Amino acid sequence: MNYKWNWGILFEVSPEGKGTYLEMLLSGLMWTLTTAFFAWMIALLLGVTIGVLRTLPSRTGRFIGNAYVEFFRNIPLLVQLFLWYFVVPELVPEHVGDWLKQLPNAAFYNGVLGVGLFMSARVAEQVRTGIESLPVGQRMASTALGMTTAQTYRYVLMPMVFRIIFPPLTSELLNTIKNTSVALTIGLMELTARARSMQEFSFQVFEAFTVATLLYLFTNMIVTILMRRLEKSIAVPGYLGTSANVVVH
Amino acid sequence: MFSNFDFDVIARSWPYLFKDGMSFTLMLTGLATGAGIVLGTILALMRLSKFVVLQKFATTYVNIIRSLPLVLVIFWFYFLLPYIGQWVLGSERPMAVGAFMSALVTFSLFEAAYFSEIMRAGIQAVPSGQFAAAQALGMRYHQVMGYIVLPQAFRAMTPLLLTQSIILFQDTSLVYVLSLTDFLGAASKVAQRDGRLVEMYIFAALVYFVISFGASMLVKRLQARIAVR
Numbered sequence: 503m504n505y506k507w508n509w510g511i512l513f514e515v516s517p518e519g520k521g522t523y524l525e526m527l528l529s530g531l532m533w534t535l536t537t538a539f540f541a542w543m544i545a546l547l548l549g550v551t552i553g554v555l556r557t558l559p560s561r562t563g564r565f566i567g568n569a570y571v572e573f574f575r576n577i578p579l580l581v582q583l584f585l586w587y588f589v590v591p592e593l594v595p596e597h598v599g600d601w602l603k604q605l606p607n608a609a610f611y612n613g614v615l616g617v618g619l620f621m622s623a624r625v626a627e628q629v630r631t632g633i634e635s636l637p638v639g640q641r642m643a644s645t646a647l648g649m650t651t652a653q654t655y656r657y658v659l660m661p662m663v664f665r666i667i668f669p670p671l672t673s674e675l676l677n678t679i680k681n682t683s684v685a686l687t688i689g690l691m692e693l694t695a696r697a698r699s700m701q702e703f704s705f706q707v708f709e710a711f712t713v714a715t716l717l718y719l720f721t722n723m724i725v726t727i728l729m730r731r732l733e734k735s736i737a738v739p740g741y742l743g744t745s746a747n748v749v750v751h
Numbered sequence: 752m753f754s755n756f757d758f759d760v761i762a763r764s765w766p767y768l769f770k771d772g773m774s775f776t777l778m779l780t781g782l783a784t785g786a787g788i789v790l791g792t793i794l795a796l797m798r799l800s801k802f803v804v805l806q807k808f809a810t811t812y813v814n815i816i817r818s819l820p821l822v823l824v825i826f827w828f829y830f831l832l833p834y835i836g837q838w839v840l841g842s843e844r845p846m847a848v849g850a851f852m853s854a855l856v857t858f859s860l861f862e863a864a865y866f867s868e869i870m871r872a873g874i875q876a877v878p879s880g881q882f883a884a885a886q887a888l889g890m891r892y893h894q895v896m897g898y899i900v901l902p903q904a905f906r907a908m909t910p911l912l913l914t915q916s917i918i919l920f921q922d923t924s925l926v927y928v929l930s931l932t933d934f935l936g937a938a939s940k941v942a943q944r945d946g947r948l949v950e951m952y953i954f955a956a957l958v959y960f961v962i963s964f965g966a967s968m969l970v971k972r973l974q975a976r977i978a979v980r
Contacts, residue, residue, distance in 0.1 A: 647936065
């Protein structure tokens, strides 16, 4: 290989003028994590709502829930981001559209929204599976005790579900972090985008991508370790089966 | 809202969208699925083998690939392949690798990690007694795997493998970052040329939805048929 390695490039000042190349990549990591954090909040909130909706006795509720999940699961994330970023501002009333287009950090908001909604469908799927994995007897017993549907979910089903689906949710969280990279297509300067622009400025492509790769692996490891620890403290005794198939083998 | 919708732009660019774009997407999906399943099966066999070196290699490979975003991996291979080609052929300059080739290698190697997890589960689901019985009959490793274990694993895992290939189909849209003309690439080129972003992106979303949703319905039916045994 006649590629000229130059690791010193990391400590040279980047043309962006805000510090070294390494700092540029780290700031990319911060954007990745910030975007992923807010997207994950959206994913959890909507995902749990939709997941519950899909298990309710109401037919309409189930239909809406299923339609939601199918919509977000069958369109590539990249296309969904384009829909939010390019299409929606054109379809809303003109003054709203203009306001949307002039938002500072529009790529960030769109990234959060797009990745969040995309992931919410996957969270909803986990929540539904979790609820359906509980013995039907629990639901029946709650009804027999005179609980309303809302009470059944609030006090009986959901406390169990959250503990059971914690391991698969961890891997969805890791997917959320990875998926923020797709938002580079709408101009979000997250980690992969920074590595790419470092390559364009400095031509040291492999140094840039190696550091980005290491940062992703490191993030992945930290999140996994933290979640494993949390998982141990909340695991339901006797429900070992679920934690056996945590991702990141 | 849809009053100034220009449906004609879709009709006008139909041949470009489907003959150039969609055929690229489908070809990439098909070839990468095939290569991904073969490589994934090899990785799964390595992980389940008794040789520690092979186990370690396969585990590390799968874990690293699964921790990285596909976009980053696409860039990696795009820049790395010319050098790998040069090294393999021993030539003087980095080899020129076509865009399609680059995408194909990337998706095959990337998805192999995901396919290998599916195949591993499938192989492990075959009762170990069958392995032992086959060995007792004097079969060699490749015979046991080839005639007894893998056929059952493939059969049981077909729905999951197909579901993964639907995900792969959607993921191929990411070759957009290399400015290739897959279906989305074609749609976006038309969109920018004619200033018709709204129409083209809604249409692209619709096409992806119809294909993915239709395929996943077929997989569900297949799953129901396999389940009744």
